[in-house]
Amino acid sequence: MGQSSTRGEGTRPRVPGPGRPGRDDGLSAGSPGTDRPGPGGPAGGRRSHKQQTPRRRARRGKRRILRWVAGAAALLIIGTAGAGYLYYRHLNGNLQKSALNLGAHQVPKPTANAAGQTPLNILLIGSDARDSKENQKLGGAKSTFGGLPLADVQMLLHVSADRSNMSVISLPRDTVLKIPKCTDENGKTYAATGWTLANESLGRGGPGCTVATWESLTGIHIDHFMKIDFSGVVSMADAIGGVPVCVDANVYSHTRDGHGSGLKLKKGTTSVKGQQALQWLRTRYGFWPDTDVVRTKAQHEYMNSMVRQLRKGTKLTDPGKLMDLAESATRALKVDNGIGTVKKLYDLAGELQKVPTSRITMTTMPNVNSVRPGFEEKVDPKAGDADKLFAMVRDDTPLDGKGAKKKKPAEKVSDDPAAPKGDIGITVRNGTAGDGGLPSKGRAGEIATLLTGQGFARAAADQTLDPQKNTEVLFPSADLEGDAQAVAKAMGVPLKSVKKSTQVTGVTVVVGSDWRTGTVFPKSTADDGKTPDSANALHGDDESACMNVDKAYTWTA
Template structure:
């Protein structure tokens, strides 16, 4: 049951398009959808300023005790694999930032939402992947809309032991299905990108961090007031005149939560990116590390605001990470939103990944290709990766049993019938006469992969991949198989030869990604007409 809006502000319920979701814009039967929060940018700030406040052992221990920690992943076996190190031994770092809409504290409840959500698991209403390149010369920030329908893997809550079966639902529900570790596992399965760490922050954390930094510049092209209207309930309360304003505290939270006034959830992601880019520029121009008093205030606010995956749960580790982030110039930072399309099962409310365009972004992240074109020639080209050494097969092709599985089904397309049989015949023609099709049913995998269970079969798996024209990078060890197994993914729906895949190039972003460069201070938000005043 919905409660009346607090102080005249109704719970949010607008859709992606215009100011609503059909007549009245309500989401009948889905109170969780009204709990919205846009808080991730404070997390980045927390990382950037943490380290310098570590003077003094007792104070250092105090800061450490502030930080909440949790298990990195709570999902089943991940499909993602770390990007191989380059020739210099460097690897990229991927951090998932999560904004929780939990109202399970007096401070968070006061800042927004209805009391009927108290005690319920929070939703991961804001999700953004921060990618730091292996050479630390560029960075990417990639958002996935909260109402994207995805396959969610089986997850186990690390605190209660409760097991949540695999399902298909919108991605913001993952936080309530095993914590941030389930959100991370879902991202890995969707993108194929290995995620090293996660961080979460809530309403109160955003306010305290925004106060600590002293404000961030934002811009609107028209006067804006995000308030309830006769046609649409909800609103963040943001009220600004046209032009540039420095927002902090509650007003910063209002900016990050605003959706109706921008016209859609997707435009809210753009506003978030603008805020974060402006915040990074602000930090880069401030002498934070030489002002000890201010630095202590920032560190205190940051450590109290964060919950992080346990492997980075100390000030020292966060400091080291902060220094790496701090070194990236703003013109080498690119923020994008995952290209998406309307979900035919719930158009106007939910979206699906725009597969071809979204996959291009995931491939760029996997290959550590910069999303910008602003690097020098030596920067925008990949530093040579350490290759996978060729292994000698353990047996002749004719004696090797190979299982072929059909995994061409996707969230938008049904499986291609007969694919496993077709590819097993191709293998037979290549001398793998014991290759056979798995008849147990079709799977769903975005990418084709050749799996093997133990080191003694790695050479055989490589040879099978070579026979089919599959790149050696797609040969993976897995505990899910008992022998060499070819999983034919949605990227190989037709033909008997694995399709040639062009290597992604720096800055070659797909359409629909809504890219913003971190150095662009001219960005302003357009205000949807009903919310202009």
């Protein structure tokens, strides 16, 4: 379990085990973008059916196809997924399909708004499978051939209920979490895991287990998934024709011991396509500070640039190229059964196309270095910030800060009067390991001392560890609610954190992982409608993005 998943691009044991490392330089879940309806051509004069020549009918057919495909190109924003009705039956046959969610417990759909609309959540999965000659050539690392695939790129795309905005959350592949029980479509069951890496979910029954893992982690209902592999990214990037990306210095992602994606670019902006696009999306060694997290930033730059490029109408205007893209996209994708036809993908494209580029926001799950033994080089969700980001998506709050401010509900004050401070018995417990990390030593004693200093003479530390994420003040019966609220006010803890519990016998303070240090309770920003700074938000219309190159990977032209 303690092995590193960052040994280098394309390296991992042949036979995967429960704690095997993830592969490096994972591919992007896809290359997004949308397009406006393509040109249909002039109507021309009327002809009878008999007068129409085969050539003219063919031209009209091509124009119709072009219109269909240009509209469906909106799906490029979620993995270069669809290309309309081209060769409808043939393309349907290309699509691979499987069950949406293989987990035992699933998050219910959100309640519709007043207009009857619900948000749309799509999980994009990039697989590093070396399961074909083409993928083996692109992925390298012969020792990995035939091994279980890893979900090395995972992005949740959230489209608001009113289709006015879109949010993307990337989950670093080295995130430490627990994978729930999954049962594949053949009936094979994979038991729930202990702490492990996020990218291992794909090898436990398929994309449906990755979906189940996301729902377990975030509490967000997922409507669809799309999975793509190395060769799919290359073929679709070729068909699209190039995406501008920027580096602030010459970069060559290559190390003496053979690690690196192989990306070699000059300082400034370069249009990348094909294998070079894949290299950009996989690069870790070269972008400062050479972490899996910074790789998601490069992927966001690529995706936003793709969207802008296609919406300018400068790409995909040739029917032949559109046919190539359609063929490549449908062969490269695996989708859930709910969107398993080109018609359904086309309809989905129509929903995505409604979102303006300026209202697209790319983020990465806020994270910190893991404190769990054996996972020191990996990352944990950042307490508070990660929860807030997930909650904003659950509540359909725009991540670009342009949503209407929600009125905070007034805190309910108990009718039960509080006893004098000196008469209130208080037990304080240490719950700071609630985020999965190690508990902060002596934390219960520190808060007990804080309370006695404020006049609560009967406050005492309990050595019992009671891990939980959020600090709470618990009380067993209605006649102690006023006392519990008085204690909460003295500490600066919001009254919503005062709760009745049959698990305590008196007023009990459990200091959660949201208050690991200090004597002033951290001010909550959970309801301010602002995306945490630690999410590194990048907006769709920001053309200034440019990757910071690690000086160790520069070269002289």
